[in-house]
Amino acid sequence: MIQMKNTDKKIAIVSNYKQHSQELGQELMQKLRQEGFILTLKNPDIVISVGGDGMLLSAFHRFERQLDKVRFIGVHTGHLGFYTDYQSFELDELVENLKMDRGARVSYPILGVRVALENGDVYHMKALNESTFKRSDRTMVADVFINKVHFERFRGDGISISTPTGSTAYNKSLGGAVLHPSIEALQIAEMASLNNNIYRTLGSPIIVPKKDKIEIIPTRTDRHTITIDNRTYTHKNIEKVEYQIDHHKIHFVATPRHTSFWNRVKDAFIGDIEE
Ligand code: NAD
Numbered sequence: 001m002i003q004m005k006n007t008d009k010k011i012a013i014v015s016n017y018k019q020h021s022q023e024l025g026q027e028l029m030q031k032l033r034q035e036g037f038i039l040t041l042k043n044p045d046i047v048i049s050v051g052g053d054g055m056l057l058s059a060f061h062r063f064e065r066q067l068d069k070v071r072f073i074g075v076h077t078g079h080l081g082f083y084t085d086y087q088s089f090e091l092d093e094l095v096e097n098l099k100m101d102r103g104a105r106v107s108y109p110i111l112g113v114r115v116a117l118e119n120g121d122v123y124h125m126k127a128l129n130e131s132t133f134k135r136s137d138r139t140m141v142a143d144v145f146i147n148k149v150h151f152e153r154f155r156g157d158g159i160s161i162s163t164p165t166g167s168t169a170y171n172k173s174l175g176g177a178v179l180h181p182s183i184e185a186l187q188i189a190e191m192a193s194l195n196n197n198i199y200r201t202l203g204s205p206i207i208v209p210k211k212d213k214i215e216i217i218p219t220r221t222d223r224h225t226i227t228i229d230n231r232t233y234t235h236k237n238i239e240k241v242e243y244q245i246d247h248h249k250i251h252f253v254a255t256p257r258h259t260s261f262w263n264r265v266k267d268a269f270i271g272d273i274e275e
Contacts, residue, residue: 009098011037012044014059016051021077024088025050028075031095043069046098046253049084050075053169056083057229060128060250067126067248071105073255082168082264083128085257097255104254108165108181109210112246113228118221118237126246127228129166132191133216133241134158136223136234139194144201145215146208152201153219156193161186161214161243165250166229168265176205180261184210184245214243 011032015025028048029039047070049059056074063070074084075094086094111127125131134140140158144151162171164181172178176189188206195203208214217240218224226233226241252258259267 009037009046009101010040010042010044011098012041012047012063013039014041014047014049014055014062016055016058016077018051018077020088021050021055024075024077024091028091028094031091032098035095035099037098045069046071046073048073048075048094050077052076052078053081053083054230056081057128061126061229061231064126067110067250071251071253073253082165082268083252085252085255085259090257093257094255097257098253101253101255105251106254106258107249107251109163109184110246110248110250111161111163111166111186112244113161113226114242114244115226115233115235115238116240116242117235118239123233125228126248127161127166128163128250129169129229130160130162130171130227131229131241131243132158132160132170132225132227134191134225134227135218135220136225140218140224141220142216142218144188145213145217146206147212148215153199154190154193154201154216155199156201157191158225159216160189160191162189163245168268171205174205177207178265179207183207186212186214186243186245188214210245212244216241216243 013025015021049056075086076084113125113131115123141155164179167179171189174189186208193201221237224238
């Protein structure tokens with residue numbers, strides 16, 4: 001564990017466009033400055049996102065080249081979020097916890113995405129929740145390989161590949177399982193696959209272990225859409241998309257408010273049930 005004084009810690013605060021989040025970000029900045037923390041967007045040690053899960057996703061992408069060094073904290077200004085530990089009225093508690101912070105972190109796997117185009121261009125991206133692959137205008141037809149095994153020819157709306165922390169997001173709406181983030185695995189979930197006596201896919205979500213590579217090769221190279229969390233990319237000439245657990249992880253500050261995964265799942269989807 002790293003021994004750090006407040007004055008050694010560089011903190012970046014990023015807020016969404018909403019007025020409440022902006023004001024809260026300013027208030028937090030003042031409180032942290034008073035305690036001797038350095039506020040900077042350049043090479044921070046800690047990134048605090050103020051908003052919701054969407055803002056934490058944006059903060060992740062803003063600092064995705066510095067993942068090994070940065071630890072994240074989420075403050076939510078709306079309803080309870082999945083990546084957000086503090087509510088807007090808990091800023092003082094957040095500052096106190098940061099004063100006691102000694103560098104402890106909680107780390108979760110992320111998704112590495114490699115997109116190869118027919119012209120030889122290659123793009124590498126990272127996703128915190130998931131990446132989806134769809135044909136833009138018509139039914140997608142694509143061959144799915146898992147570790148070089150031609151697993152199936154998919155026909156349907158598209159395919160989602162999610163991380164364990166993303167398993168509670170889009171993946172869950174697609175009927176995927178909720179996966180504890182200590183399990184380093186990816187999940188493939190189908191989006192409205194065609195299944196009849198001509199077309200056949202497995203039809204159930206698939207959990208793929210660390211190191212296994214998923215490859216999706218469209219049979220046609222017209223316009224396809226790739227989403228990476230809250231971003232969308234469209235290409236005309238995709239040759240292949242590869243998915244694998246990334247070498248990097250996302251790190252969160254392990255403050256006492258960092259609740260257990262099962263608490264988050266319960267709070268988000270079940271709540272308190274009157275007996
Ligand atoms: P957003 O910020 O409005 O997020 C959409 C909803 O997803 C919010 O309620 C947010 O709290 C929730 N969410 C985000 N990450 C989550 C997670 N890991 N676990 C549980 N809930 C989570 O919209 P956005 O900024 O465009 O966010 C993009 C995310 O929205 C995508 O990564 C995808 O997972 C999700 N999404 C879901 C659906 C769906 O469920 N049908 C469709 C599209 C996108």
